[in-house]
Amino acid sequence: MPKSQERCQEIREETKNLIVKKSVLYFAKNGFAGTKISELSKHIGIAQGTIYIYFKSKEDLYAEIFSISDKIAGNDKLNMLAGLPVPAAQKVKKMSDYLIKCLNDDEMFSAGIALYTQRLLEGEGDPSFYRTTEKIIRQGQKEGSIISGNARKLSEFYWGVVYLYAVKRLYTSDSVMISSKDLSRILLEDK
Amino acid sequence: MPKSQERCQEIREETKNLIVKKSVLYFAKNGFAGTKISELSKHIGIAQGTIYIYFKSKEDLYAEIFSISDKIAGNDKLNMLAGLPVPAAQKVKKMSDYLIKCLNDDEMFSAGIALYTQRLLEGEGDPSFYRTTEKIIRQGQKEGSIISGNARKLSEFYWGVVYLYAVKRLYTSDSVMISSKDLSRILLEDK
């Protein structure tokens, strides 16, 4: 008796998700060239050939992971936050709380941030995180709560630090992690 | 007129230096696994085989580059600075001035910082930069010029940002670079 169409679809979905999920971390840690399919498949817990059922090549898998890295990093949440009718200082605090929490609790989030930023460095990917943050910064500068300076530069600085700790999280189990307050201070005036 | 013996030695030095200098940048950008000897040699402008006259292996070359990355990054300068009998705030400003200048003017410096930091992330290399900076931070906290908080964490934060902009410098020709004042502010109290 043949497997039902739906069940097959489900299995395919599950396996592809498993591959993507486990690969995000692996690629974020080891980079493209540093990732061997043989080791990656062992890490995922499947046969090498299985990867090639779902992805045409190593590059194809990497591209997919790259392209979804911003989803992993939770773009939607930030856009919503930016749109709330509250002072910028509060937005920055909320955003920083959220980011630090995710960096601490969710390795996948860190991997997403790392890949997303690397993509930006390589001139690909859209810098929507930065744009959203720039808006908040300009609002805060009008309100007098955020330090003066080029909004774009400050935004890059802020996200750069997030990237920094995302990478650190991927490499070390070190508990010396930045606090939400430290992160907020990058943008907020003292006092 | 020197003997050919000496001249030979000179040529050796020159070629080896050329390899090291060009490789620092290449490895810093592409990582160990992402660097192909065939491409590296093309980038240097020599034959593949020539690299193996001066270095036993790719790893050997990488190790050499790693080992000189802290020299490139100018450790001595910092130690000297830390030892001066001046207020910590002034040390931080001087150090930041120096670092920003180097990041802007010297791609090799940026590469050195990038490699040095990557080594630290991987748990190798000695964190002497951080230690030296920690001392300055503690001094500044006593003097009331540096923000409170764990000195080690602050030091890591400071150097993390330096790394951030070193990497940015390697990938982009973007002029949006942090200023010395921005860098100092990471440690210094506002006002």
Place this chain on the structure above:
Amino acid sequence: MPKSQERCQEIREETKNLIVKKSVLYFAKNGFAGTKISELSKHIGIAQGTIYIYFKSKEDLYAEIFSISDKIAGNDKLNMLAGLPVPAAQKVKKMSDYLIKCLNDDEMFSAGIALYTQRLLEGEGDPSFYRTTEKIIRQGQKEGSIISGNARKLSEFYWGVVYLYAVKRLYTSDSVMISSKDLSRILLEDK
């Protein structure tokens, strides 16, 4: 009404026949190495696994197809023809008529010829077609209707041409097909 036992057997037969029939063409066109089970099964319209219910391996399927290729090519018919008490010239004409008709109308026949001949080239399979034809040739040479020359060589030539057009039939839908008269002429004296 037959028992389900019998019906099952019937279904088995049907599926096996379907596989064989469709595979003959596929193998004849692409060869053993050039035939992928994944593509073959798609071409047949069944799942990959189904093939392995009926055949132990790809080789096993190929062997079966090979072994029936001479049946497909209609050996019996030829033996019967050779035994008839008529002049050789007439036998050659009848045989040529029959072969050309089959080549034109039945792709399976062409595939059978192609596989049978490939097997001979590889030194396997029994050359009974050739033997039968040799007998006819010798009879014709005595009767003065068939050109002189080594009977074996002439027989190989004749069947070689049949192979030629069998292959052509498999690859092209070209209507430029040899006629029965052309085929006969290979053996028969002009006039």
Place this chain on the structure above:
Amino acid sequence: MPKSQERCQEIREETKNLIVKKSVLYFAKNGFAGTKISELSKHIGIAQGTIYIYFKSKEDLYAEIFSISDKIAGNDKLNMLAGLPVPAAQKVKKMSDYLIKCLNDDEMFSAGIALYTQRLLEGEGDPSFYRTTEKIIRQGQKEGSIISGNARKLSEFYWGVVYLYAVKRLYTSDSVMISSKDLSRILLEDK
């Protein structure tokens, strides 16, 4: 001291020629799918990697071999022959002599013919051999020396037989080879 530019060029040329020459036979015998790079390289007497210095992929090598197969098969010679101011019958005899001689003496020639014909079957390659032969056939039909019938069909028949014996030559060391006279008779009227 570096190798001289010319010497390097020479070596490259030689190696590439060696690969092509040995591969023609191998591919002609085993087909594309039936040829393993590991075995081919052993047969050539070089390392697997060497092939990839000169050809981007197995397909690339095959394509090159395919594309030069008509050169191997000696197109120029035939064109010259067709242009001579002699009776068609004589041309056919000369051409047949030449082809049989080549088939007997030169395995590479046989391989070239086999590949050239396979290319035609697959609808690629230009059928210039056929065209040239058609002209001779038409001339002969006017002169009364060549049998009547569609020139194109006769030409295809003639070259089909050449292909037949080329393939036979590749597979068997069998001495039962067609004679030049047999080959000529395909086109020439008896007597």
Place this chain on the structure above:
DNA sequence: CATGAATGAGTATTCATTCAT
């Protein structure tokens, strides 16, 4: 029986390293 996702041995391709020139 039939299915097609998963497997892993087998094959193609790459790349650090060697070596004759």
Place this chain on the structure above:
DNA sequence: TATGAATGAATACTCATTCAT
């Protein structure tokens, strides 16, 4: 020394075969 063609071990990818459903 310097070169770059050649090497072959390591790595990417394919495909015949299996097996849970």
